[in-house]
Amino acid sequence: MKKTWWKESVVYQIYPRSFKDTTGNGIGDIYGIIEKLDHIKSLGVDVIWLCPVYESPNDDNGYDISDYRKISEDFGGQPAFDQLLKKVHEKGLKLVMDLVANHTSDEHYWFTESKKSKDNPYRDYYIWKDGKNGGPPNNWESFFNGSTWEYEPNTQQYYLHYFTKKQPDLNWENPKVRKEIFDVLEYWFQQGVDGFRMDVISLISKNLDYPYTGFEKLQDTIVNYYANGPKIHDYLHEMNQEVLRKYDIMTVGEGPGIDLKNGPLYVDAARQELDMVFHFDHMFIDCGLGGKYDPVPVDFQTFKNVFGQWDAALKNGGWGSIFLGNHDFSRMVSRFGNDKEYREASAKLLAALLFTLRGTVYVYQGDEIGMTNVAYDSIDDYNDVETCNAWKAAKAAGQDMDKFLDIVHSQSRDNARTPMQWDSGLYSGFSAVKPWLGVHPNYKTVNVAAQDKDADSILNFYRDMIAFRKEHRTLVYGDYECLDEGHASIFAYRRWDTDHEFLVLHNFSDATVSFSSDLDGEAYVLLKSNLALQQQHQFELAPWQTKILKLT
Incomplete structure (x- = not known):
């Protein structure tokens, strides 16, 4: 397996609007990112992925671009971006931008x-x-x-328009459109940008003549109609040959509709398309027949299987992206952990899961302090266009809106977009004025300043785990095998190469459980745990405990 910097990197995703406001208008900006670069560097990450900061009317908060070459004045304009890029590189970090090439703003x-x-x-x-x-x-x-x-x-x-009516889809059949997008890539690479995360890139080739008969589940509709069109791989290979291959950069494609069958095609190194994709098999895991706002409980067995299936699919020629949250999904500790009694333990467990799987790891802002879902009192407090449209549709369909508000509390993208919680001061240290979106009420106790000083905090666990991953490249490149797959609450797996072998145990429950195995516990030494507990048995796990053991 070829080793590269982007395979070994840990990526930190920033949603600029919610990161740090320096101008006093309640909206995060690029100078705020510059101000907090030391925090990002302290985590041990290698790459910053910046959500869109281009000129935009913000119908979908920047994912509706009206000028691909202009940095929005809302975020500080080109001077701020130039300064950010310079300082990021001075700190030994790399900067990846967002490419939104499926659609533009209707104001473009x-x-x-x-x-x-x-x-x-x-x-x-x-x-x-x-x-x-x-x-x-x-x-x-x-x-x-x-x-x-x-x-x-x-x-x-x-x-x-696959998204809002203010986001008309581009016609990639037109070679002039492809040339325009390739020129945009060239423009930013010439400025020194280190790569791109490509928004909904799996949708750029259209299947418009395909007769729509409907599928029972929304995800099946996406796979069969909207994504993976007939020329998708032609377009991506052309992009690679015309632009990408000329630079030492990284690319990751956001892939709604990408599944185990077609996913490897996007990232097979021999095909020369993309380096990585974000698939959503684990992120759509709670979507019912009607999609995101028709939720079902997370099936733990399916959750475990997703990681093994994708690891197997990509290990011979491809590369994976390891993530549990981003700007489009609920907070990972509220979704996959226990954000009440065991918030700290489960936030650390999820971090340990991320940093012990094969693939490039992505951390979303705020997850490093265990930020949780918000539950605003009224739909009027929400900003996200997807949430507001879902509310209108539910109301029109005569749904119980009190129950639907509970669904919004768990499913809204605004859960991930509440302002970053820097300290216990006014508006969580995000801004001196009322922010564009309400601050989570728990900011008094859940914030960077408090955790920075606490050696046992979630924040310092992230720092420790990132350093641990970098110290043990077996966790980056080594083989993967899931153990005791049918266990109701334990996620256990081996990671190994010719030099080292690790056993990783996670207890996804509120009860004490034991990992039953033919493996000899005495042959392993405990290297890491998210809990400071002395236990009689190596394979005993307290609620939401992680253990990382090494074969001696």
């Missing part, structure tokens, strides 16, 4: 031109179709509720 110059007339030079930059039977071209539904088609009266045609 290309689209304002495109909608003027059918013969406009930019018309074919987007996907326009005539209606059928007095309605849209087909019955596809947007990821954010409602039709994927919006009628434009000036030219009397519909344009395609």
